[in-house]
Amino acid sequence: MNVPTILSNRKLSNWILRIKEASSNRKFHEVISHYLELKIAGAQPIDDSLFPPILKALPYVSPKYGRSVHACLIKRGFESFTSIGNSIMSFYVKCGDLDTAVSVFNSTKSRDSVSWNILIHGFLDHGALVEGLWQFTSARVAGFEPNISTLVLLIQACRNRRAKLEVLQLHAYLIQSGLWAISSIQNSLLCMYADDDMECARNMFDEMREKDAISWSVMIGGYVQRLEVQTGLQMFKEMVSNPAIEPDGVTMVTVLKACAYSVNIDMGRLVHGDLIRRGLDNDLFVKNSLIDMYSNCYDTDSAFNVFNEMSRKNNVSWNSMLSGLVLNKNYSEALSLICSMQKEGTEADEVTLVNILQTCKYFAHPYQCKAVHCVIIRWGCESNELLLSSLIDAYAKCNLIELAWEVFVGMRRRDVVVWSTMIAGFAHCGMPDKAIMVFQEMNEATEIPNAVTIINLLEVCSVSAELMRSKWAHGVAIRRGLDAEVVVGTAIVVMYSKCGEIDASRKAFNQIPQKNIVTWSAMIAAYGRNGLACEALALFNEMKLHDVKPNALTIVSVLAACSHCGLVEEGLAYFKSMVVDHGLEPVSEHYSCVVDLLARAGNLDSAMELIKMMPESSKAGASVWGALLSACRNYGNTKLGKGAVSCVLDLGPTNSAGYLLASSMYAADGLWGDAARMRLLAKKRGARAVAGYSLICR
The missing domain is CATH 1.25.40 (Serine Threonine Protein Phosphatase 5, Tetratricopeptide repeat)
Structure with missing residues (x-):
């Protein structure tokens, strides 16, 4: 050896x-x-x-x-x-x-089955669907049967390519071969059908003998994706009624999304409790979804509780909480959260910048908008259309329309959102001709306007209050087939009312097939705006006959109508009934209308008493004090007006209306020094008045 x-x-x-x-x-x-x-x-x-x-x-x-x-x-x-x-x-x-x-x-x-599977997998993994399907057919002809993972991959590839005919052929083969009853194959087919045709998906789901958590999750997710939220939630209830099925975190996140879409906070809280019971509430993805759900259901306190309880937060956590605060208009809290985010060392991203711009827009902080613009350039985010659209919107709301236009012109590609934002920007800054010009350029660029674009165009016509232009915009809405949509139809009602064409408003109102509470409120406000208080109150009663429950906005419209027409007793009665009959708590806008109602009628002391009685949650804002100041000027009550001046200027330091009212009040009382001081203060604080124009002289 x-x-x-x-x-x-x-x-x-x-x-x-x-x-x-x-x-x-x-x-x-x-x-x-x-x-x-x-x-x-x-x-x-x-x-x-x-x-x-x-x-x-x-x-x-x-x-x-x-x-x-x-x-x-x-x-x-x-x-x-x-x-x-x-x-x-x-x-x-x-x-x-x-x-x-x-x-x-x-x-x-x-060759064996492994040889065929390797080749089929290779083509499908590299996106070559046609070649992969051809090799699959060749394998069947040669007598080799692909394994389950290959079949699942084939279905996934057909799903990604939206190759419905091929997947139907594959489905037929699976039935013939007896393989379709395998759970993983059934769920893959279910996913494919749920992408395009929920009716087919439901038929297949009902035929399945064995349904696992994935099967239920696919169906729930499919319905939620198509905004058939109630059907999705009903399926979830059926799912949890079966003790053999345990929903996982993915299912619960989908259900939370459904609760957010439908603003169903009661269901959302039940799901939250179930998450705690199942021990799924510590998952980061689930926590972020809870923040989003509570925020969309207007419960920022609960959202903040979830956020504060998180032991670990990522960018999505911070952005979800920040978006929730912005959505609920808690801008001061949003600013505080941005500062906390910086202190924690969490890096901002493009979503954060969008929310910062929304906050800057509300507070009219032009320098902060410019700072965000610098960050966008430094990060190289100029191709992000959503971010630039938010920047254009923020610049316009800060009255920096020239900078907004520069950003718009500098964009290489503009989608319908960007065009619509620019139109809205010019409308906000009182430049209807420029807005119309942008809309015409949009048509020349063959960009198809959507409902938001048309609403912005109608708003432009509301600003100019020009009847011929308003009729043209109405015609555009009709040609695009958007006039029957409730939001567009409501905007048409408002537009005609601002042109003084109340009959055209009512006709447009009658032509809306499905009216919502906003539509009714808009028509009531239209009557009030045109001095037809009786018609406004009659329509309010008609609305209740249609079983449409009034909301806070409707009551504002009714109170405004009473205020414009001097119906003091009626206005006070509606103000009291909103709590007693409709269970609505008055907010700042309601108090503002009633103060205006009393002040216009010369009851300045009663108006002042009401302001003092306002609860802490509805603190008197600039509109409330502005209504009192306007009445003080009209009735020559400078003594009471002086107190209102300081409040108006503190709450709206960049709003020119307060300075002009104060100056006019002092001038009417012969206090020329005080009148001049108000004008100098307005100039010093950069409060610019928008120039008026006459439609007759144009």
């Missing part, structure tokens, strides 16, 4: 063992290192099981070296081994060289 040969074989066996062990632990660099040591030692292994681990490691370590190993295997005659051929094919597939993989497949004499 040759002792050195025995030792060499032992050493070779150790090498092979180390290579296989490293491969099973995915230590691919060690695999190649041991193989190179073996080559340097001049060993010639005859065990074919050594090479699959080496070929598996090569794509991750040294793809170029793989061809050399392939050549070595050919020389030594190992390529004819089925397992070796499959490993060579897998190597080329992982390297993206599908042509060579097909060549190896074609030259392999003995």
